[in-house]
Amino acid sequence: MTRRPSVFVFGILPILLAALPQGHDALLFDRTAILGGEFWRLWTGHWIHVSPSHLFWNVGGLSFTGAWLEARHPGLLLRYTALAAPLISIGLLVLEPNMITYGGLSGLGTGIVVLLGITLCRRPGFDRTIGVGTLFLLAARLLPDLIQDTALLSHFDLPAVQASTTAHLLGTLLAVIGNFAGLKPCFAGPISEDQFDKSGNPQSRHPL
């Protein structure tokens, strides 16, 4: 049951929207429209994808990691998504003045991977190894973009579409800030075995 939100939010919903391209104009992150008062686009723009492969990788990756995070901390995924989606959009409005439109879940996705990595790191045993591996993997994904701006040369099906490193960095930053600011679990040190219930979830900590 706990996995349903992630499957719907990151699996079914973006696929449904991809099947209804006539609605994209009203939902896409569009700088001019947002500044004209269409604020829902701050949320909805993330669920619009520019190509089938773009949709495939984002939906595949996020359904999986989202379900994993939900299994560990029910509710955290939706809270993070609800808060981070508009903040990433606002960040893009401020930091990427040349970007007119934006679409894609990966800004949110990188944040979810960060939260999953931190969550697993706080767990004992093999989970921690997996958590460290997840964070290293994410670092390997983001650092080249950060250092060399290689995202500019990333391949999209449509040449006029450019990968946005800023969205990934904002998603990561918001997850880290959220982690320290109260979007539990926080990176406050490992939890001992007796703090987990039978299903492996922390007993003493509650998301938000």
Next chain:
Amino acid sequence: MESNPPPSHTPRAIAISALLALLIVGLTGCAMPSRSSHKSSSIVQFLYPTDDRPLVEPQIPTLRLPLRVGLAFAPSAGHGARGFNQNFPEARKQELLEDVAAQFRSLAVVDNIQVIPTTYLRPGGGFENLDQLKSLMGVDVIALIAYDQAQASIDDEASIIYWTIIGSYIFPTRKNETHTLMEAVVYDINSRSLLFRAPGVSSVEDRNTLMGSADELRKDSAHSFIAAADDLSTNLKTELDRFQIRLREKPEAAHIEHRPGYTGAGSLEGWFGAGLLLLGLARWVRPTS
């Protein structure tokens, strides 16, 4: 006693000598001397047409992605253009341009590529001509294709057989050599910087008879242009890949920025998704600590 004077052979001897001389001259005239020809269009002649012009100082290019690329044959200086047009079929020329255009289109960093008619380029037009193209056609980067073809036709020692006249129709003692170099050079128009170049080469050698030599040279010329164009296509793909790697590995080689008005997209890449999946599998396979 009256003796008869010996018959005079002088008129006959003169006639024979004259006939032999005519034959020699005639046969020698038939035997064409070794010859060579040269056809070319030159990037240097186009970009730097006068010696007294100061060299353009290239700057570090600023590439605004996605790029808009123009593609054209460098105009010929004139003397070889006719031969080039005859021997390099128009259809193959279009094929070459389409091949090159398709390779550029496959790049993530290229928005569109326009094939520019040669009439838009003036011989010796230089960067001023490219600036005009930039304004007229909205291209940032230009890919110019130039060619250089040299042909030589040499008789070997056995060509003495041509003296028999019939030998010049039968014995392939004439050696034809055709060497072609095609080159695609890609310039950033604003900074006057050479981004990269790709060569295509071809050498064709054959032997033929004296009488068939001219036709064979024309055929060799066409074949050599086509082979060089194929080689150019292959090398261009390699150079385009290298260029992208160079942009990644040497960011100081070019400033890269987004063109205003672009669409951004965030994507988790395939390898990253696969990595996450592997970690998940590892956790699933070993569920307890």
